[in-house]
Amino acid sequence: VSERLDKDGKWKVTTFNTSVKMSTYVTAFAICDYGYVNTTYNGIEIRVWADKASISKGEADYALNITGPILAYFEEYYNLSYPLPKLDIMALPDYGSTAMENWGLLMFKQDSLLYHPKMKLIERSSISAIVAHELAHQWFGNLVTMRWWNDLWLNEGFASYFENLNIAVEDTVEKLKLQYPLHLQYNVFHSETNSPSQSLTMKKEDIKTFDKIMGMFSDTTYYKGAAIIHMVSNFMTEELFAKGIRSYLKTFSYSNAVTDDIWDHLQMAIDSQDAIKLPASIKSIMDPWTMQKGVPVIRVNTLRGIITQEPYAKSAENRISTFSWFIPISWIKNGSVQPLFWLERKRKIFSKIKRTTDEEWILLNINISCLCRIIYDDSNWHQLILQLNKDPAVIPVANRVHIINDAFELERDGYIDIKIALSATTYLAEEKHSKVWSTALVHFMKLQSVLKTTYTYGLYKKYIASKIVPFYHYQMKLINEDFNNIQIGTISIISAVLETMCLLDLKDFVDRATSLYSQLMNNPANNTIPNYIRNVIYCEAIKAGTDKEWNFAWTLYLNHTSMEEDDDLLIAMSCSREPWILNRYLYYTLDDSMISPEHSFVVYRSVAQNLIGWPLVWNFIRANLNVIETNSTYYFGLTSLFYILSEGLLTDFEFQEV
Ligand SMILES: [Zn+2]
Numbered sequence: 060v061s062e063r064l065d066k067d068g069k070w071k072v073t074t075f076n077t078s079v080k081m082s083t084y085v086t087a088f089a090i091c092d093y094g095y096v097n098t099t100y101n102g103i104e105i106r107v108w109a110d111k112a113s114i115s116k117g118e119a120d121y122a123l124n125i126t127g128p129i130l131a132y133f134e135e136y137y138n139l140s141y142p143l144p145k146l147d148i149m150a151l152p153d154y155g156s157t158a159m160e161n162w163g164l165l166m167f168k169q170d171s172l173l174y175h176p177k178m179k180l181i182e183r184s185s186i187s188a189i190v191a192h193e194l195a196h197q198w199f200g201n202l203v204t205m206r207w208w209n210d211l212w213l214n215e216g217f218a219s220y221f222e223n224l225n226i227a228v229e230d231t232v233e234k235l236k237l238q239y240p241l242h243l244q245y246n247v248f249h250s251e252t253n254s255p256s257q258s259l260t261m262k263k264e265d266i267k268t269f270d271k272i273m274g275m276f277s278d279t280t281y282y283k284g285a286a287i288i289h290m291v292s293n294f295m296t297e298e299l300f301a302k303g304i305r306s307y308l309k310t311f312s313y314s315n316a317v318t319d320d321i322w323d324h325l326q327m328a329i330d331s332q333d334a335i336k337l338p339a340s341i342k343s344i345m346d347p348w349t350m351q352k353g354v355p356v357i358r359v360n361t362l363r364g365i366i367t368q369e370p371y372a373k374s375a376e377n378r379i380s381t382f383s384w385f386i387p388i389s390w391i392k393n394g395s396v397q398p399l400f401w402l403e404r405k406r407k408i409f410s411k412i413k414r415t416t417d418e419e420w421i422l423l424n425i426n427i428s429c430l431c432r433i434i435y436d437d438s439n440w441h442q443l444i445l446q447l448n449k450d451p452a453v454i455p456v457a458n459r460v461h462i463i464n465d466a467f468e469l470e471r472d473g474y475i476d477i478k479i480a481l482s483a484t485t486y487l488a489e490e491k492h493s494k495v496w497s498t499a500l501v502h503f504m505k506l507q508s509v510l511k512t513t514y515t516y517g518l519y520k521k522y523i524a525s526k527i528v529p530f531y532h533y534q535m536k537l538i539n540e541d542f543n544n545i546q547i548g549t550i551s552i553i554s555a556v557l558e559t560m561c562l563l564d565l566k567d568f569v570d571r572a573t574s575l576y577s578q579l580m581n582n583p584a585n586n587t588i589p590n591y592i593r594n595v596i597y598c599e600a601i602k603a604g605t606d607k608e609w610n611f612a613w614t615l616y617l618n619h620t621s622m623e624e625d626d627d628l629l630i631a632m633s634c635s636r637e638p639w640i641l642n643r644y645l646y647y648t649l650d651d652s653m654i655s656p657e658h659s660f661v662v663y664r665s666v667a668q669n670l671i672g673w674p675l676v677w678n679f680i681r682a683n684l685n686v687i688e689t690n691s692t693y694y695f696g697l698t699s700l701f702y703i704l705s706e707g708l709l710t711d712f713e714f715q716e717v
Pocket residue numbers: 192196214215218
């Protein structure tokens with residue numbers, strides 16, 4: 060508020076406003092020579108700070124524009140104003156974590172905050188998610204702090220749940236209703252099965268040392284925390300959930316809370332009405348989710364009407380456990396939604412779930428409302444898949460994504476047969492939804508890398524082509540057969556489809572790519588191929604072409620127009636089908652005036668991904684190890700070279716050789 064020189068004129072004395080009562084770990088000062096952009100939103104001054112060059116290039120503008128609307132969204136949801144008169148957000152060139160929610164002075168690693176037009180859409184939505192996460196902390200964490208680090212999920216789980224926002228238009232904030240639960244579910248199952256997991260809340264006395272406290276900042280805290288909040292807000296309805304949240308935040312403002320406090324306030328919201336009845340208290344429903352590690356998988360026997368649960372695990376011995384969860388189960392029978400029921404113990408006889416005719420089918424977990432995976436008996440899988448083939452629209456989009464994703468993951472973890480997972484994709488020629496396709500393509504890519512040199516690959520290619528070509532034509536029609544009409548929201552799905560078309564060398568795409576590429580060869584000064592699909596267009600044209608096409612790419616590369624263009628070209632040049640061209644390309648890397656050591660690494664990796672390229676890279680590296688080692692130690696070590704070779708490994712024989 061004021062500045063003056065002290066008596067002897069040596070010291071400058073700065074006086075600040077008295078801050079609100081806050082925890083020490085969210086107190087921060089910044090001393091810097093930065094520029095800023097600012098705005099006022101509902102009386103709060105918002106400033107985004109960064110180095111002056113970034114500010115003058117407008118890179119802080121995106122963060123500035125989204126902050127006010129997100130803040131307003133939270134103020135309304137929590138029914139509590141942001142208590143400070145100002146909000147500063149600062150981009151730091153280097154920072155220990157992605158971002159930190161210091162009260163009124165958010166600090167970000169600059170890549171997580173600054174935006175320039177060349178960035179991909181996904182990078183932009185990650186900026187808005189991180190900004191939303193840190194802003195949610197102004198309430199969950201700063202206004203109400205967990206009493207000790209053993210309850211860290213009260214900060215991080217809630218902030219992660221509330222980062223689930225989409226800034227569709229610059230000033231509208233809405234929830235990612237479809238994508239978010241899928242993303243959470245995927246991440247929770249991934250982290251709970253791949254790393255040694257711990258329960259969400261721990262005993263206070265077990266979290267005393269610095270290492271133990273840091274260990275609480277785990278995927279479990281963030282993802283599982285957010286996922287169980289999503290589950291609660293689903294079974295108690297979002298309206299009651301918001302009511303409970305508001306009274307929790309109000310009661311514990313400028314103070315501390317423990318896990319039971321949140322359950323108490325959600326319980327009060329439940330007790331205040333009659334429409335929603337729960338089979339037990341919120342605390343008894345939720346304790347198994349916070350106090351036990353792991354997540355459940357549910358087995359449904361629709362022939363006998365029996366449901367059982369067990370911990371989801373890769374190895375059979377970890378599936379045997381006394382753990383059980385209180386699970387809300389939403390379900391559909393033959394296309395009609397049934398009343399929610401609860402699985403409160405390990406095994407339950409539930410006759411309504413019994414199928415009485417062969418044609419009936421049962422689907423559990425509508426719109427991913429519980430944190431669980433479902434295994435059906437074979438005959439129900441079969442009926443579900445028949446229904447998908449008959450009329451997929453009867454099954455909600457989120458569940459169509461879920462069926463495909465879970466079937467492949469359940470297969471990978473040894474729960475079901477690959478035949479079921481593949482059968483779940485038989486209807487895809489009729490599927491038009493991008494989200495379902497982007498999930499299916501992830502699993503097809505994994506299959507592709509396993510099958511690409513086996514004798515079944517021909518059949519596999521034919522099968523995938525029969526599914527993806529209709530979707531490709533559907534997308535092409537949407538953009539009026541012109542890649543320049545791609546809308547920002549569909550870039551990622553179209554790129555993924557084209558990548559698959561390119562891998563499979565499907566004729567329509569080969570023709571399109573070669574024609575665009577030859578237009579470019581005729582008029583290199585005017586490149587009309589949109590940035591985000593150049594990699595696949597170049598790759599396909601070089602694959603289908605001769606050394607003429609390759610040499611043209613090489614001259615483009617030597618211009619070094621931009622980093623992105625260099626990367627696209629380096630990868631595309633590895634797509635050639637001519638061993639002599641690929642070998643020549645590898646030898647270019649030995650001369651750093653042709654290909655710099657950092658780019659050489661891209662060359663080795665992408666040639667090794669090429670079906671005929673792997674043995675060439677393997678031989679090349681062995682023959683030139685000494686030169687590569689001296690040229691490149693600064694940029695990459697030998698371990699990373701062997702890593703890229705291992706990525707392309709196809710057979711046990713090659714594995715033994717490496
Ligand atoms: Zn956080």
